[in-house]
Amino acid sequence: MKDDYDKINFLCGIEIHQELSGKKLFCSCSADLKEEKKDLEIKREIRSSVGESGEADVASLYEQKKNLKFVYYGYEDEHCLIECDEQPPDPINQDALKTALEIATILKLKIPDELIVMRKVISDGSVVSGFQRSLLVGLGNEESFIDTSQGRVRIKDIYLEEDAAKIIKKERDNVYFSLSRAGIPLIEIGTQPDIKTPEQAKEVASYLGMLLRSVPGIRRGIGTIRQDVNMSILNGARIELKGFQDLRNMPYVIENEIKRQLEMMNQGNKIKEEVRKVNADCSTSFLRPMPGASRLYPETDIPNIKIDKELLNGIKKTELIDEKIVRIGKQYNLNNEIARVLVKENKLELFEELHKQFGMPELIARTILLTVKDLKNRLGLPSDKLTKKDFEEIFNYVKKGMLDKGLVSKALEDRLQGKFSLAKYKVVDEKELEFFIKNLVKEKGNLSDGALMGIIMQEYKGMVDGKRVMEILKKIRGT
């Protein structure tokens, strides 16, 4: 497999864009993206502007030729004069900066002692000012890499930038945008072109996704993380693939793009550097020419941001999700799957609090994960409404020996139905139970274990632990 990609000199790197939560990067507007009440509509033109190098950017000129008018909708709490480019930016959002610095620290990038906010020229209307503010937060070095099953992939750099406005619709020469997403802090992580196979691209993307989800201050939900793939093959050109809907499809999309390029070359066509959009059927289509390198110049409205030791020392290094799963598996003697679900479903905190009071890791984990789901799926009960207090009460009875641990599910079920009464679950005296079973075996010894179990469970109305009953039964019968 890998050899096939080596043969065509497959080169690939990825870029991950992750939105942060809270406030926007350079103003105090909400980053909640609710878009509830529209309260602004403005119409603008954007001219291509000339970058530092004196050459207008190819991508910008391309957009200018299209002679478009841009209409921006603003929604309550989610825009101010800053998104409208009618006021200079506020100082940088410190929470977002700290999140970016933390990610750079986790990936062991070199963080400059002074950060420079740049303007990245964007003329397609998605940024009102005509440029996106962006700052380099960390540069990769020999220590910055991730190890995958197919080898090491180096991290190139990390940026903190403003998200662009979201396009709503196009009507003839008018393009409509919502300002709600404009200015939301965005982390960009880029890798070196060390990825050797399409499958490895997916592995890297998943790992970085996991890493980002581990850190506080990350926005969650559909569209909050976006992956771009940069790739090329022998005799081809650099192609950027944008808009992956589902990470699982990433290898197929890359495969398809390789095939497309090979076919084009077979027909004697030259591959041009361009940005391509990923379609729902895993094919790709032309989006725009590749933007050039001359599209950045300094944001003169924001002084450089000093990063001192004190700030860096104050950055907490959050435990990664993967690390956490391994740690709690070991710490509480839970199997990997249960540990993973505890972390994934955000139940770790509840678990740890309950465990601290009552011990019983296995029972607590199973109850808050599996029993809760079972009550909902099987009986349609609103088990997601169960609070920490509910669990505490039930486990307290178990701990005190007032409730058999086999009856936790039943107790929760009754509680949700308003039928909870501790008397019902009175722990059956072990001796009394043995006496009852002994007599039963004497009377109906000809029946099978299963049939006897049925009679016993009916007698005790499910108030005894089935496993325990079977043990006693087997002991008495000597089987």
Add this chain to the structure above:
Amino acid sequence: MQAKEGDLVEVSTDNEVLKGRLIPGPDKTRIVLKLGSGYNISLDRKKIKKIKLIKKYQEKENAFPFIKTKKGLKTVTILHTGGTLASEVSYETGGVIPRYTPEELLGKFPEIADIVNVKSRLIRNMWSEDINFKHYNLLAKEIVKELRKVDGVIITHGTDTIGYTAAALSFILEGLEKPVLIVGAQRSSDRGSSDAAFNLTCAAKFIAESDFGEVAICMHESMSDDNCLIMPACKTRKLHSSRRDAFKVVNGKAFARVSKEKITFLRKNYGRIGKNHINIKLFKDVKVGILKAHPNMKVDEVRFYRNFDGLVLDGYGLAGNFPINKIDNFTLENEKIYAELKKLSKKMPLVATTQTIFGRVNMNVYSTGRKMQDIGILGNYSDMLTETAFIKLAWLLSNFKKEDVRSLIGENLRGEISKRITSEFLE
């Protein structure tokens, strides 16, 4: 050879080697490199061990369009007073390269060449806050000179003091019967969303396609890039620190609305193109001030103006009130302020205006206003902007006798005082 700004270099520190273009840093303690990614990185000069030159910077020749005069189009001279209307960001200086020649200007705003033939000249390169009366005179003389040859003048101007300059030019250029439009940009022209191009285009179109012949300000009407307003020189004020529609007409109406497609006049009374026999009346270096009333005012503030030639009193509310009444033991200072104003008023014209910005001054309604009239404070019935009153007072003092100044200040000379105030208000 030592590396210079713009050169491609390799910089080594203890733990890294970075390749990039040398960019001017904020100060001598830092070195800034533009990396291959286009991002700048700032490095502590002390930590740098070596800078290796890789490639010298070669300045690119800018190809500007060849300009051909088009028959049938009016000709406009654009006079620049500085600011960033046509500037570009540069490597060499790291800052802004001004662009003022017609070629440079049309390279940036090519659409203007279809509207008017353009001449373009830099008068001064300065921030608008540094402009003084001498600059008004210089600018006025240049305008007079240009208007002998061309159909109109556009002045590019920093927005902070556009209102003052517009008023000053309209007073100086007595008899003007050609268009003189002042434009600015609230958002710098190095950004794609700058309002510079639209304001400039609208001004050119208005000159090209109308019979308007006086001084006016041409700026955005709203936050959208769809219309500019042509606003009266003496009645327009900057009312917002950053928005592109910061300029509003106070106690009056704009002359016209201009879009890329059309011109709509909003008023019938405006100066039209005529013979343009200008009787130029320049400023002298007179000493005029503006004193703003505020709570807990001290007589020293008033006394400060003893050696001035005139003073605008920017007071409160309806009468442009000043704290001049002794009410109790706490207000003894007010008595002194009144006495000092009385002294000043004997020496120089004092003109009351109102901090409310909108509305007319009426000093008859309350006793404070009547007391101010008693000591000869002027400005009753006037609806002049404070800034316009200041310019007018200085100009009158430069050109007329003291007695005449006192009577002319209340007379409408350039549309600075309106007879009627209609219901438009912050709309």
